[in-house]
Amino acid sequence: MIEDIELEMLINVVYEYYGFDFGSYSKASLKRRVDRVYHLDGFRNFHDFLAKVRSDAEYYKRMVEEITVNVTEMFRDPLFYSVLRKEILPILGTKPFIRIWHAGCATGEEVYSIAILLKEANLLHKSLIYATDINELVLNSAKKGVFPLRMMKQYSENYLVSEGKEDFSTYYTANYGIAKFNEELSEKMVFSQHNLVSDSSFNEFDLILCRNVLIYFDKDLQERALQLFDDSLPKLGFLVLGAKETIKYSELKSKYVQFEKEKIWRKMK
Template identity: 75%
Template sequence: MITDDREVEVLINEIFEYYGYDFSGYSRASFKRRVDRLLQVDGFDNFTDFLSKIRTDAVYFKHAVEEITVNVTEMFRDPHFYKSLRTEILPILATKPFIRIWHAGCSTGEEVYSMAILLKEANLLHKSLLYATDLNTVVLNSAKNGVFPLRMMKQYSENYIQSGGTKDFSEYYIANYGWAKFSDDFSAKMIFSQHNLVSDSSFNEFDLILCRNVLIYFDKDLQEQALKLFDDSLAKLGYLALGTKETLKFSPLQKQYQQLGKEKVWKKIN
């Protein structure tokens, strides 16, 4: 079954009223797609039953939020982006006494572990702290464990090599029962916590903020709100990295930033 626009608005209002989660700034097309998929997968015949379940079953609501907010991710996704981090940004961050990095909307953590590997290879992990946040507590718990499907390692290894990696990628994990467990040296430098880009405020000053392929799910106002939050959280001369389809170009903040080449990375200059 397909939800109509009125039903989507009712759902957004009810979720806010019952649970305080505000999806009003999410892209309607994306939100509606996720809800339609949820109705289909969970076998609802009509919207009324679904809405009733949302209102009365907090456990089911939690499951619904997880499905609606989940993001697709992989290690060293867009290898050329990681190559630019490796060659252009980390050498500059290396001059700092301590490096703070925020992965906003970290999902299941593949990008956070990719960053930790880059830092280790640049001999910077010992003086770095990686903050990884997401709205979705289930993916956060998964990320904390540093365990990923072993079948993905071939693809991740290829991405890693294309990003300029020269080691044997399998050095970084232990394979066991179809899973790859990444070294605790990495997770020891990570802090995972729930954070809502819609309603929560800045919580530190960072040298690099990565929020890749999250803003595409937000409408224009919410995108601006998130970008303002990142600006408030970024140290002077810090870097902001967005996804391939995301930009600072039409933001009021644009004049305070300088884009680095063709990559979706901006340096805070003002």
């Protein structure tokens, strides 16, 4: 595995040449991901790897894409979606228009899951989902709404556990080993590149989801991201984090109450 001092050298080079700061990412996680790319691309020594990152902007983009991609699936943690379906959407449904931000959306499986929930609650027509990620490659994939057909069995099972009542296959068209999800869902989505490290708030949202992203950040960067979400939420808005993430140790905790047993908080101040 690469050395700690080599990781620091990479962080400094990336910041100096491209203005992107990996310095606040969890070092252990970042080290594992960089090491994976380093060996995947067959480098013999770290000097060659660093020189490639420094001199080849296209390779730099590939490296960032590889180390920032998050594993996801449709209706991941089905019980969370059940709470969202039964407890949160009826509250949001009282609003004339619903804005949702899915930060760190990766390849989009969870974005389409939210859209399906909205459709079944008869709220999709008055909703807009902003789906953002730092990784341009996965965003381009998410926009297409195309996923491997072999995953549909698992996704359908997740959907049913989340208390979905429809035939899951009605939401996509199967063809040549892929599942293409209906445009009725994707036309209510806006995909855009956004960096939680350096970019600012760009709208006000009724619901913000950022699941299993903050675990890759150190405490300072987690606090910065939470402040960004707070700036983007009105009073009584909802914030959703991943199973291993919390705002309990944040300076913002007094402004929120936890909703149910899932990682859902409501802004009260």
